[in-house]
Amino acid sequence: MENSYIVGKNAIIEALESNTRQFNRILISNNSRSDEKIEKIKELAKTRGIIFQFVNKEKLNQISPENRHQGIVALLSPIKYWDLDDFLEKHNDELTSVVILDGVEDSQNLGAIIRSCVCAGVKGIILPSRRGVLVNSTVEKTSAGAVNHISIIKVNSIVNAVQRLKENNYWVIAADHHAKDNYYEIDYTDMNFALIMGAEHSGISKSLLKLSDFVVKIPMLTNFNSLNVSNATAIILFESVKQKLTKFSKKEGKNG
Amino acid sequence: MENSYIVGKNAIIEALESNTRQFNRILISNNSRSDEKIEKIKELAKTRGIIFQFVNKEKLNQISPENRHQGIVALLSPIKYWDLDDFLEKHNDELTSVVILDGVEDSQNLGAIIRSCVCAGVKGIILPSRRGVLVNSTVEKTSAGAVNHISIIKVNSIVNAVQRLKENNYWVIAADHHAKDNYYEIDYTDMNFALIMGAEHSGISKSLLKLSDFVVKIPMLTNFNSLNVSNATAIILFESVKQKLTKFSKKEGKNG
Numbered sequence: 001m002e003n004s005y006i007v008g009k010n011a012i013i014e015a016l017e018s019n020t021r022q023f024n025r026i027l028i029s030n031n032s033r034s035d036e037k038i039e040k041i042k043e044l045a046k047t048r049g050i051i052f053q054f055v056n057k058e059k060l061n062q063i064s065p066e067n068r069h070q071g072i073v074a075l076l077s078p079i080k081y082w083d084l085d086d087f088l089e090k091h092n093d094e095l096t097s098v099v100i101l102d103g104v105e106d107s108q109n110l111g112a113i114i115r116s117c118v119c120a121g122v123k124g125i126i127l128p129s130r131r132g133v134l135v136n137s138t139v140e141k142t143s144a145g146a147v148n149h150i151s152i153i154k155v156n157s158i159v160n161a162v163q164r165l166k167e168n169n170y171w172v173i174a175a176d177h178h179a180k181d182n183y184y185e186i187d188y189t190d191m192n193f194a195l196i197m198g199a200e201h202s203g204i205s206k207s208l209l210k211l212s213d214f215v216v217k218i219p220m221l222t223n224f225n226s227l228n229v230s231n232a233t234a235i236i237l238f239e240s241v242k243q244k245l246t247k248f249s250k251k252e253g254k255n256g
Numbered sequence: 257m258e259n260s261y262i263v264g265k266n267a268i269i270e271a272l273e274s275n276t277r278q279f280n281r282i283l284i285s286n287n288s289r290s291d292e293k294i295e296k297i298k299e300l301a302k303t304r305g306i307i308f309q310f311v312n313k314e315k316l317n318q319i320s321p322e323n324r325h326q327g328i329v330a331l332l333s334p335i336k337y338w339d340l341d342d343f344l345e346k347h348n349d350e351l352t353s354v355v356i357l358d359g360v361e362d363s364q365n366l367g368a369i370i371r372s373c374v375c376a377g378v379k380g381i382i383l384p385s386r387r388g389v390l391v392n393s394t395v396e397k398t399s400a401g402a403v404n405h406i407s408i409i410k411v412n413s414i415v416n417a418v419q420r421l422k423e424n425n426y427w428v429i430a431a432d433h434h435a436k437d438n439y440y441e442i443d444y445t446d447m448n449f450a451l452i453m454g455a456e457h458s459g460i461s462k463s464l465l466k467l468s469d470f471v472v473k474i475p476m477l478t479n480f481n482s483l484n485v486s487n488a489t490a491i492i493l494f495e496s497v498k499q500k501l502t503k504f505s506k507k508e509g510k511n512g
Contacts, residue, residue: 010482111484112486115480115482115483116483116487119474119477119480119482119483120477121478142484182501184498218375219498219501221377221500222374222375222376222405224374226266226402227371227375228367228371228372228486230486230487231371231372231490232490234483234487234488235490235491238491239498241477242438244477245438245475246440
């Protein structure tokens with residue numbers, strides 16, 4: 001089994017509960033104090049027959065030099081990346097939304113974006129295989145396990161992926177601060193959509209902007225036009241959530 | 257002069273342009289290649305009579321062991337924290353909003369929140385002096401210099417600060433995922449408001465919830481109820497921005 005690791009109690013609990021990962025073993029520091037979450041991890045591990053091993057703290061530092069591991073590390077299979085066509089086939093008969101990250105570089109940003117996507121009902125995240133960050137242990141930790149609740153799709157070409165999405169009746173929305181239209185002027189409720197967010201510094205490439213059906217900006221109240229990319233993604237996605245929930249509750253009101 | 261440092265070209269440019277910080281000197285690695293931003297920093301430093309010094313990369317690593325410093329470090333005075341009463345007096349005759357962070361612990365989260373606040377026209381951020389993170393070099397870097405465009409208010413007691421705000425005609429809004437009301441059901445346009453966001457894990461303390469005029473949640477489309485705190489802050493703040501901009505453009509339309 002190819003090996004990966006995750007740290008962070010929440011991330012480990014989510015990975016265990018999602019039942020999508022193959023665990024090799026869980027290592028815990030022999031001088032860390034137990035708590036509710038550790039007990040939960042132990043119990044889940046027991047149920048699934050996963051080895052639980054006490055080790056020196058140094059061993060954990062060695063595996064996870066950069067992360068604050070809170071005294072516990074899980075060794076497990078890496079997440080499985082999806083193929084775009086498989087994803088499209090799976091979600092063929094329902095309204096679906098995806099987020100395309102055009103080269104986001106910061107692991108914490110990617111982790112936060114994955115959380116927001118899962119909360120907002122987004123079904124897939126498309127990442128370029130050769131630029132930007134992919135799912136690593138920092139992403140897994142900052143995603144708080146959300147990475148197990150969404151399809152991460154790796155593609156060689158974002159441009160080709162956008163073309164495939166368009167062929168499959170997705171409307172393509174690009175976020176760009178030079179846009180004329182505001183993100184809240186789109187009706188997100190009745191379509192498949194793919195939201196493209198650019199890299200932290202360079203934004204979205206021109207070829208992608210050309211392919212997009214909508215280019216939208218997030219208007220600001222000051223000239224300091226510089227949102228963090230995960231915050232910008234959350235703002236747009238939760239406008240779509242709000243629209244869906246508001247529409248739904250109006251319909252309910254009418255019928256009830 | 258008490259010394260602090262910042263890394264990150266954007267953060268340094270913003271600090272220079274804001275003219276609110278006293279610079280000691282700017283250190284640059286003698287084998288780093290120049291670029292547009294470095295040239296801009298040099299020019300701004302020259303205009304303001306700030307010493308620009310070439311040093312070994314090791315010297316920079318020593319000053320800034322944890323940050324990726326991109327070959328440049330500025331030594332300068334720390335940001336000045338505001339006193340709440342001074343802040344209230346300054347903004348006495350205008351509608352003002354502030355964000356209160358009840359113990360946010362992660363520097364990158366604080367940096368991203370500061371950016372969103374500045375973009376959303378929020379005038380102050382209130383931090384407890386003894387819990388959570390304060391402004392450090394990681395916060396400065398991830399805030400991309402936004403920290404120089406907003407008043408950071410340090411208080412000994414968040415509860416007392418909330419009471420002072422209420423006495424000064426602020427409406428207090430707490431974000432809590434157990435709330436009944438949705439964040440977009442509030443009219444943010446016609447009031448001073450203080451938005452309280454909780455710490456990453458523990459949320460908002462009960463005493464603060466009791467003091468709040470509104471308790472709101474961000475409704476989700478899935479059961480995975482776990483937004484990153486900076487994303488949650490951005491979602492609520494930009495609902496307020498949208499309301500203000502929409503109201504304003506409607507008024508304009510009527511008059512024009």
